[in-house]
Amino acid sequence: MFGVVRLSHGLPRFLGSCAIAGVLVAGVLAPVAMGAGMLSNQVSDSVDGISASLATSQQPLVTTVTDRDGNPIATLFDQYRLPATYDQISAAMKAAIVSVEDRRFWDEGGVDPKGMLRAALHDSSGGSTQGGSTITQQYVKNYLINVVDRNDKAAQYEDKADTLARKLREAKIAVQLGQSESKEDILTGYLNVVEFTGNVYGVGAAAKAYFGTTADKLNVQQSALLAGMVNNPNLYNPYTHPQQALERRNQVIDDMVTNRTLAEKDAEIAKATPLGVLDDGPRIPSSTCMGAAPDAGFFCQYAEQYLIQAGFTADQLAVGGYTIRTTMDPVVSQTVKNAVEHNVPTTQYGVANTFAVIRPGAQTHEVLAMVANRNYGTDPAQGETSSNIVANASNVFGAGSSFKIFTSAAAMETGKAGLNTPLPNQAGQCFTQPGANQYTAPYCVQNDGTNYPDPISLRDGLATSPNVAFVGLESQVGMPAVLDMARRLGLRNTLTTNDAGATPDPSSSNPQYSEPQSQYFSNKLSFTLGNSPVSPLEMANVSATLMSGGVWCAPNPILSVTDRDGAPVAVKQQACEQVVSPGLANSLEAGLSQDTISGTSASAARAAGWSHPDIGKTGTTQQSESVAFVGGVDDYAVSSMVFADGPKPEEVCPGTPVHLGSCGHGAFGGTVAAPPYFTAFNQLLAGKPDTPIPAADPAYLNARS
Incomplete structure (x- = not known):
């Protein structure tokens, strides 16, 4: 295989190889020296650069994305290629390709003088260009087309041009290659680089795509079919041109007999068999995260974007042959996926239910699950969306009163209020x-209902969520402190979007679209009521920050990355930050610990048989287009959001299933967004000891200013 080691033997050896090639080509082409002489300088000048490119260019390989246990969840690739070593390719396959493409392969020196002379004489007489390329030359040509120049259409055109200049260039490089590589390596490299059809490259991928087998198990008729396709993958495609493919396969089998690598009686048996390809093939896996399982698509896409932000390019991920081991917990992911689909079916019109789970920690916040009732894909009729509705600021209606967390934290930090402070x-x-x-x-x-005390303590307010008390507290603390707290605790990307959840458009005259939320809400007290676009993942990370003793870390989906050789690859990560004091974080957790006991989700908790100590804050927007539950239990930080996601958003209504409509009372965070949390974590925590909620720090029980 082309590689840095084998093709970097230094300039003296390279010049020697070129000298040999020059003598050989000159001898072969003596009868046409007059016609070919003008090409000499052109060819010689290009060989150095091409050889250097061959030496440093690696074949595109499939990148595999796995869950934390190493189970594959998706593949990313530009070319579907599964490399095989010489010993991993069946003898029949090697015999078939040599018989049909270059029967003198094992004896020649990289070029076939007889074939080249025949082609050169024909070309110089003015006829169309002829063949004569050896497997070594074809290896060079295919490596240039499929590897070195795969992203350069103009260069690929030159690589394919049926000209004498191109053949001379290939011949010189082929001689060099023949001097530095074994025949086994050349044949292996060739069989790994050639295209079969569509996006199938190399014999390993072809064996799997066409026959559902591996390269070492290819029999005579399978090998002959694949070997025959190399010459013209489209014409000899067994799915689109089965008769031509059959005739070509049988011709290759006859060539194997002629080349004495197959007995005539065995050839007759092989020729009598049908093509034997898989139904509905070639079967090629998805090359993007849209091919992931329903509970893994959004997670995979987030992991891909996370790595791009860390310095990888999309092309590197598509060709690098990496193994990306993510933090996704398959049990947690499938459990919460089942819970949200029970709450809101995948194809339910106009209603999305997202759910994110993060493991808190002082060194990293590992993302364990990113799911929704929707799936990651392109078919809306099947409940699919091509937008990452879990990671992005996709809930454009907001998380409702769960934003009161930010006002409370800012008030406690500035001393304007403590948990016992009457509001x-x-x-x-x-x-x-x-x-x-x-x-x-x-x-x-106004408050939603008339049963609230006046005044009410901050602790009780977090549980029962009166609007007036928190807007008044926000007014007292000031918007700069509240917005800064929201950013510090976790809304890093959310606050950079505009009030439509998109990238701000400076050309717009409307501040709702031209300004980031961090600026747009600087003079709007409605922020604490959560009427702005928000990322479900980032709201789960708010809980993770509190549960980590006030340490914010970016939601991390990556455990490790290894390259095609199994060597570890460093991933640049954003440093964690102590954004609030541990005392404040613990006190706010204590203040949030009553929601499932006496607060807005207590009724749903009792109905679910919930008894675990946890933290929680529900949210409901004014018109019930969105409801939320944000909280955490044990070492899981969560957010569950149910919101209108169709072209005609309406009120979200409770029911079986949750649906859009005009139901009057509408849905609430406690009655619609919290149940999937109870369902999932009743299962995940079964039989495990409870983790207590930290006690409040006395310094944050009362106002200090």
């Missing part, structure tokens, strides 16, 4: 917007 909580109240002038309308808000 004014009228049934309704109007507030002056930040930076308001005499023309700015006040922001008026």
Whole structure:
């Protein structure tokens, strides 16, 4: 196989090889020296550069993405190629390709003087160019087309040009290759680089795609079919041109008899067999994360983008032959996938249910699951979406009152409130917007219901979620502190998007589209009520930050990356940050520990038989287009969001299944978003000891300013 070691023997040897090639070619082409002489300088000048490219270019291989246990979940590739060693290719395959393509392969020196002379004499007389290429020369040609120049259409055109200049160039390089590589390596390299049809490259991939077998198990008739395809993969495609493929296969079998690598009686038996290819083939796996299992597609896409942001290119991932071992936990992922599909079926019109799970930690926040009732794909009729609705700021309606976490944390950090602090909580109240002038309308808000005490403690407010108390607290703390806290705790990407969940458009005159959320909400008290686009994954990471003692880490989907040779590849990772004090993080956890006991999700928790100590905060937008549950239990940080995702969004209604409609009361985070959490983690935590919630730090029980 072409490689740095075998083709980097130094300039003296290279020049010697070229000298040999020059003498050989000159001798062969003496009768046509007048016609070919003008090509000499052109060919010689190009050989150095091409040989260097061959020496440093590696064949594109399939990258495999696995879960944390090493089980493959997806493949990424530009060319479907499964490399095989010489010993991993059947004797029949090697005999078939030599018999049909270059029967003097084992005896020649890289070029076939007789074949070249025949081609040169014919070409110089003005006829169409002739063959005469050896397997070694074809190896060079295919390596240039399929490896070195695979992304350069103009160069590929030159590599395929049926000209004497191209053949001379190949001949010189082939002689060099014949001097430095064994026949076994050349034949192996050739069989690994050639294209069969479509996106199938190399005999290993062809054996699997056409016959569902491996290269070492190819029999005579299978080998003959594949060997015959190399000359013209489209014409001899057994699916589109079965008769031509059959005739070509049988011709190769006859050539094997002529070349004395197959007995005539065995040839007759082989020729009498049908093509024997797989039905509906060639069977090629998906080359993107859209081929992943339903519970792994969004995770795979996030892992791919994470690596690109870490410095890999998409092309590197598609050709590098890496093994990417992700942090995905297959048991957690499948369990929560089942739970959300039970809550909202995959094809339910207009309703998405996302669910993200992250493992907290002071050194890394490993992502364990990223699922939705939707699947990652391109067919909306099948409940598929090509947008990563778990990672992106896809919930454009917001996470509702779960954003009160940020106001609470900012108030506790600045000393404006502690868990025991009484907050004014009228049934309704109007507030002056930040930076308001005499023309700015006040922001008026009401509580959802009349059973709230006035005042109410911050601790009880986190459980029962009155709007007036938190908008008043946000007004007292100030928007800069609240927005900064949201960023620090986890909304790093969310706050860079605009109020439509997209990249801000500076050309727009509307601040809703031109400004990032971090700027747009700087004078809007509605932020604490969670009416802005948000990433479900980042909201799970907010919980992970609190559960990590106030340490934020980027949601990490990668355990390791190894290259095609099994060597580890470093992945650049963003450093973790201590964003709030451990005392504040623990105190806020304590404040969030009552939601499933006496708060907004308590009824659903009781119905599910839930008894584990946990943290939680529900959210419901004003028109119930989105509901959320954000929290955590044991060493799992979670977010479950149910929101309208169709072209005609409406109120989300509870039911079996959850659906869109005009149901009056609408859905709530506790009744619609929390149940998948209870369903999944009742299963995952069965038989395991409970993990207690940290006690509040006395420093954060009361206001300090």
